[in-house]
Amino acid sequence: MSENSPLLLMKGIVKQFPGVRALDGVDLEVLPGEVHCLLGQNGAGKSTLIKTLAGAHQPDEGTITLGGEPVRLSSPIAAIRLGISTIYQELDLVEGLSVAENVFLGHEPARLGFVGQGEANRATRALLARLGHGEIRPTTQVGRLSPAARQVVSMARALSHDTRLIIMDEPSAALAHDEVDNLFRIIRELTAQGVAVVYISHRLEEIRQIGDRVTVLKDGRTVAVGLPAKDTPTRQIVSLMTGRNVEHVFPPRRDGPATGEEVLRVEGLTVPGVFADVSFAVRAGEIVGLAGLVGSGRSEIIEAVYGARRFSGRVVVEGRPVRRGGTTGAVRLGMGLAPEERKAQALLLDQSVTRNISLASLGRYSRFGWLDRRREAEDARALVETLDIRPPDPDRPVKTLSGGNQQKAVLARWLLNGRKLLLLDEPTRGVDVGARAELYAVIRELAEKGVGVLLVSSEVPEVLGLADRVLVIREGTIIHQADAGDLDEHRVLDMIMEGSAL
Amino acid sequence: MESAKGPVEAAESPAANAKGPVEVVKPSADERGRGEASGHRSAGRPGWPARLGEVPHLGLVAALALLAVVGLVTVPDSFATGSNLVSILALAATIGVITVGATFVIIGGGIDLSVGAVMALASVWATTLATQSYGPLVMIVCAVLVGAGAGLVNGWLIAYGRLVPFIATLAMLVAARGLAQRMSDRKTQLVQQGNEMIVELSTTRLLGLPLLVYVFALVVVAGWVVLNRTTFGRRTYAVGGNPEAARLAGIDVRRHTVWLYALSGLCCGIAAVLIMARTTTGSSTHGDLYELDAIAAVIIGGTLLTGGRGSIVGSILGLLIFTVITNLFILNGLNTSDQLIAKGLIIVVAVLLQRRSLRSST
Numbered sequence: 001m002s003e004n005s006p007l008l009l010m011k012g013i014v015k016q017f018p019g020v021r022a023l024d025g026v027d028l029e030v031l032p033g034e035v036h037c038l039l040g041q042n043g044a045g046k047s048t049l050i051k052t053l054a055g056a057h058q059p060d061e062g063t064i065t066l067g068g069e070p071v072r073l074s075s076p077i078a079a080i081r082l083g084i085s086t087i088y089q090e091l092d093l094v095e096g097l098s099v100a101e102n103v104f105l106g107h108e109p110a111r112l113g114f115v116g117q118g119e120a121n122r123a124t125r126a127l128l129a130r131l132g133h134g135e136i137r138p139t140t141q142v143g144r145l146s147p148a149a150r151q152v153v154s155m156a157r158a159l160s161h162d163t164r165l166i167i168m169d170e171p172s173a174a175l176a177h178d179e180v181d182n183l184f185r186i187i188r189e190l191t192a193q194g195v196a197v198v199y200i201s202h203r204l205e206e207i208r209q210i211g212d213r214v215t216v217l218k219d220g221r222t223v224a225v226g227l228p229a230k231d232t233p234t235r236q237i238v239s240l241m242t243g244r245n246v247e248h249v250f251p252p253r254r255d256g257p258a259t260g261e262e263v264l265r266v267e268g269l270t271v272p273g274v275f276a277d278v279s280f281a282v283r284a285g286e287i288v289g290l291a292g293l294v295g296s297g298r299s300e301i302i303e304a305v306y307g308a309r310r311f312s313g314r315v316v317v318e319g320r321p322v323r324r325g326g327t328t329g330a331v332r333l334g335m336g337l338a339p340e341e342r343k344a345q346a347l348l349l350d351q352s353v354t355r356n357i358s359l360a361s362l363g364r365y366s367r368f369g370w371l372d373r374r375r376e377a378e379d380a381r382a383l384v385e386t387l388d389i390r391p392p393d394p395d396r397p398v399k400t401l402s403g404g405n406q407q408k409a410v411l412a413r414w415l416l417n418g419r420k421l422l423l424l425d426e427p428t429r430g431v432d433v434g435a436r437a438e439l440y441a442v443i444r445e446l447a448e449k450g451v452g453v454l455l456v457s458s459e460v461p462e463v464l465g466l467a468d469r470v471l472v473i474r475e476g477t478i479i480h481q482a483d484a485g486d487l488d489e490h491r492v493l494d495m496i497m498e499g500s501a502l
Numbered sequence: 503m504e505s506a507k508g509p510v511e512a513a514e515s516p517a518a519n520a521k522g523p524v525e526v527v528k529p530s531a532d533e534r535g536r537g538e539a540s541g542h543r544s545a546g547r548p549g550w551p552a553r554l555g556e557v558p559h560l561g562l563v564a565a566l567a568l569l570a571v572v573g574l575v576t577v578p579d580s581f582a583t584g585s586n587l588v589s590i591l592a593l594a595a596t597i598g599v600i601t602v603g604a605t606f607v608i609i610g611g612g613i614d615l616s617v618g619a620v621m622a623l624a625s626v627w628a629t630t631l632a633t634q635s636y637g638p639l640v641m642i643v644c645a646v647l648v649g650a651g652a653g654l655v656n657g658w659l660i661a662y663g664r665l666v667p668f669i670a671t672l673a674m675l676v677a678a679r680g681l682a683q684r685m686s687d688r689k690t691q692l693v694q695q696g697n698e699m700i701v702e703l704s705t706t707r708l709l710g711l712p713l714l715v716y717v718f719a720l721v722v723v724a725g726w727v728v729l730n731r732t733t734f735g736r737r738t739y740a741v742g743g744n745p746e747a748a749r750l751a752g753i754d755v756r757r758h759t760v761w762l763y764a765l766s767g768l769c770c771g772i773a774a775v776l777i778m779a780r781t782t783t784g785s786s787t788h789g790d791l792y793e794l795d796a797i798a799a800v801i802i803g804g805t806l807l808t809g810g811r812g813s814i815v816g817s818i819l820g821l822l823i824f825t826v827i828t829n830l831f832i833l834n835g836l837n838t839s840d841q842l843i844a845k846g847l848i849i850v851v852a853v854l855l856q857r858r859s860l861r862s863s864t
Contacts, residue, residue: 306750308749308750327749327750327752328752328753328754330752331751331752332752337750339750344744344746344747345744345746345747345750346747346750346751347744347747348739348740348743348744348747348810349743349744350743350810350811351739351743355736355739358736359736359740359747359748359751359753360751360752360753362733362736362737363733365733366732366733369732369733369734370731370732371731371732371733371736373731413751
């Protein structure tokens with residue numbers, strides 16, 4: 001293998017999920033010893049691509065070549081055996097085990113079934129020293145380590161296999177600045193030894209610093225291959241990431257500024273270490289968007305407003321304050337939340353669409369606790385019809401619906417009991433482009449009926465297209481506020497990625 | 503991407519159907535077709551064997567029928583007699599009442615190991631000389647209150663003390679048993695003269711069945727109604743199936759948890775009354791290992807131990823299967839050790855079969 005023949009070559013990778021074509025013909029070429037950056041907005045297909053590389057997903061179409069040989073990554077173990085290690089965004093360490101036990105989890109040095117713990121400890125010490133972290137003791141419980149140290153352990157685990165390619169999914173997200181420098185030092189040492197790194201980050205500055213070449217994904221496709229990381233203009237990268245022309249799918253805004261009553265007022269809202277001194281207001285009939293990166297604090301702000309998180313500061317709904325740390329009160333005050341993790345936080349997957357819709361309004365259908373199931377079914381059916389939830393069968397278990405239709409069921413839940421304020425956290429995540437337009441229309445309709453909407457999305461065009469007013473958040477602070485019409489995607493992306501307000 | 507055209511057309515189409523509370527732009531025809539294709543009902547109507555599989559609890563009923571056939575073949579003279587059926591039901595009644603409560607707790611995502619011990623404590627408390635001096639009605643109220651009280655403590659420890667249900671109810675199991683021993687001084691307490699009304703629950707018959715079987719039936723029906731027809735039942739499924747979703751939908755998950763364990767305790771109190779009726783005693787040794795029988799019955803009945811799914815009818819069928827097996831072993835003169843082995847096998851087989859049917863239905 002010559003110096004410049006690619007280590008990894010992926011061609012025409014397609015991955016179809018129910019309702020979503022996550023990868024729609026992705027190409028990726030990684031050279032040995034390079035740091036190859038993968039860029040793309042949320043939903044562009046980065047995670048799916050990584051999981052395909054890690055052997056967690058099987059592609060429906062396309063070929064993968066590793067070191068010149070075609071390979072099939074049929075399982076995570078198969079990928080590891082071929083020398084591909086993955087460090088996931090949420091570190092996958094066992095907190096109750098020691099550092100060495102974690103490093104060698106699944107491939108413990110063993111004789112006759114007895115783990116050679118001494119040997120594992122020695123090997124771990126050597127790996128940690130190679131990573132420049134000799135101070136981490138192999139016998140320490142991982143649960144006691146700092147996030148940065150855990151990152152190092154994850155990396156030691158990747159290196160404990162005979163690794164040719166390491167995939168790092170937002171490795172800097174949990175790290176402080178000086179720790180990022182150390183991460184970069186380690187990456188440079190690895191690449192000097194010929195290991196290739198696929199590096200995923202939202203932070204352009206990091207990519208400039210550490211990256212060699214950049215591949216950009218958009219809507220499940222590769223839109224640019226092998227751009228030089230150091231000197232491709234930001235403007236070009238951003239427009240590659242966003243190039244899609246989505247304006248048309250958004251329903252028209254109402255003219256003029258919102259004049260409704262103030263439904264939500266947030267003053268000096270702070271959750272220590274996450275965000276600080278956040279203040280804003282939402283009027284009836286107004287959609288306010290929060291734009292920011294994952295980890296910027298936008299989801300946490302929504303959770304705090306909903307009372308699902310302890311906070312300091314004041315949250316007032318129609319003049320009445322929200323109690324900290326109790327969602328029952330928030331619902332009583334007229335708030336509704338469509339959370340980010342639809343399946344984990346909003347839906348009763350095994351149960352019918354009807355029961356999912358009525359969950360927050362059971363009180364309306366009961367007299368002395370007795371449920372009026374006919375009225376419940378009638379209302380659910382009407383909502384399935386108006387929101388055009390497909391298939392139009394309210395008795396079907398909600399888990400058999402596509403992402404967009406599941407999200408409609410969540411919206412239907414809050415439509416049912418007349419909310420004053422809706423909090424929407426990534427309402428179109430995992431929803432395919434077609435169904436998005438319908439969701440946007442539903443959300444706009446709600447606002448026109450006088451509901452105040454607070455919207456969080458990591459897709460800037462979505463915030464700009466749907467919201468009346470936009471708050472730009474970076475690292476827990478609102479750095480800019482403006483009417484959506486006065487902003488454009490490039491400027492907002494510049495602000496949230498580089499921090500250069502205005 | 504071809505589909506990218508869909509939404510544009512959808513948004514531009516002038517449709518705005520004014521139905522119900524919200525007007526929504528209807529999608530274009532090709533959008534609609536795509537949505538339906540992604541559903542999975544495209545494969546035509548299922549044939550009758552598949553539809554038969556949708557009859558709830560069919561497997562359990564079949565197992566029960568099979569056991570009846572075994573009974574009719576092996577012990578034809580004694581199995582199908584009225585007195586034997588009565589004894590099966592009377593045997594099932596006590597644990598049956600407990601099983602109803604356990605079904606609620608388990609659907610709600612918890613577990614209650616303390617049921618047998620709480621029942622024993624309630625029976626002892628209700629048969630102390632002091633309680634007995636107030637007459638049978640006070641005894642009944644006492645048993646029910648003691649049971650519900652212990653359940654409240656369980657629920658409070660789990661919901662607000664943040665103890666794992668397994669640990670909290672394990673502690674209650676040990677402590678309630680100990681308290682029962684202390685109150686009774688480890689002696690069996692007889693139901694005194696003048697309080698025979700309690701015992702009459704077992705001896706008085708209506709239409710050939712002792713009254714306690716009617717109490718059992720009443721609890722089952724009440725449990726079914728609460729679980730399937732009230733907001734409490736609906737919330738129980740929600741809290742067990744996805745506590746986070748329930749919380750974010752505005753349900754007070756912790757308060758609901760307290761009520762679930764209180765309900766289980768209440769059932770233990772009622773069961774204590776039934777066991778006093780059957781044995782004419784209150785004792786700290788009553789209800790030993792009832793928790794295992796109750797949990798096994800719930801599991802055989804198809805309730806998920808992880809919560810969110812299950813039914814009262816299934817639990818009762820599971821319990822009846824257990825009881826009939828016991829009955830068959832006794833009638834055939836087989837020893838109790840073999841009976842335990844058989845029960846163990848049944849638990850495993852039942853869960854394996856259910857897992858298969860679960861997978862095929864998703």
